[in-house]
Amino acid sequence: MSEPPPESGRAARVMAALADGIIAVDEAGTIRICNPAAEELLGRSANELIGTPFGYPVVNGESTEIDLVLPGGRTRVVEMRATTATLVGEPLHVAALRDVTIRHEAEQEMEAELERNSMVIAVVAHEVRNPLTGIGMLVDMLREPEETFTDQERTDVLDQIADRTSRLQSLVKKLLTVAKIDAQAVRAMVEPVPVLELILERLAEFADRPNVNVTCDPHVRVLADRSELSEILINYLENAFRYGAPPFEIHVAGRDGAVEIRVCDHGPGVPEAFRPRLFERFSRESRSRRESKGSGLGLWIVRSLAQANGGEAYFEPGDQGGSCFCVRLPEAPPT
Amino acid sequence: MEDQPPAALTPMATYAFRMYVAGRSRRSQAAEENLRALCDFYLPGCHEIEIVDATEQPALAEEERILATPIVIRKSPLPGYRVIGDLSDRSRAAFLLGLPDSGRPSPEGQRL
16 A cells, blocks of 8 residues: 555556545545555555545545546546445545546547548448449440440540549558558658658659659658658649649758658649648548548548658648648658 | 623634635536535525635645545634535535534425
């Protein structure tokens, strides 16, 4: 009972939440007995607690919620039950304290998870159904025995099938990344990554892409997970090509130990009202052409990956209209 | 001594209470309402209540070694009894705060 409190932290709090904190006070309301769970809940050692005035716990009914005042003024909500006991003939008032902060957090997390799951189903159903329906119709056309296609027409139809298939592959990849982030399985393998080299590699992967002007010192390197930085760039570029308009530009600049990569376009930009929610999960601008495209996952993935790499992702409106999607990552020291 | 009023007419000592709450939550408000109601019942016209938000005045809460809220402290007359909870069990709270006549049952039909 007189041991110092275990090291604080979520694990210790969870352990404390499993056991009730017990505080027993005497007839003067002074703490006589406390257990390790109470030490953890109150953030104080038994040495500090025993002899301190606590007060008589009074509960109407089975239990009541109270706030514990922690050192430094923070508070923690606990459920209190009260009873009386006798120790060697001396009456004691006993308060049993149970952390409900973790329970409240768990309930909120569960509600958010349920909401996310139902949104995942809705988004996936919408995003998968449309290209699949299109693929089915195009395949039926090609199979139609009475239809005769020129080589060019056949190529066009196959290109459309390939485009829809690629959209589905991209969506599946995004969903896998989301699952990894949700499972907190994103473990950034940080290494110095030459930024220009990576940008050129990614641009090369976009077939029939429009021209992109790149401004980047070839010696600039960031400290990041290479594959995750690739994913960030791909999401930004897909976004620019899908919603923006040329000219497309990528600017890279190092400043104050960080490197900022800006992917800019000269399209219609993002309405001001939508900007605060731009990087939220499943956020999609409504009542616009964005409504029918995009999973609403790309920018959320970008921000999650940027933060996992010790950086940040953000939006800035372009100087002359359009959009700049930016990511800032730690700069690698020079070799 | 002969100037003193008869004992039956001696005015009741003024009771002073300080209640610590944490923010303006529903339970803080309920505790304050319950304290005012039980004081109006047991100590009509001779009580003072001070409400302190422990989150706004952490130094004062620390000085008084407040470990939990809502808590009411009887500041005077001493001893400084303390009761923790929302005081919805008003008669038990009054008893533990040592209010006069708090052992008596509530008058018929009168709600605390």
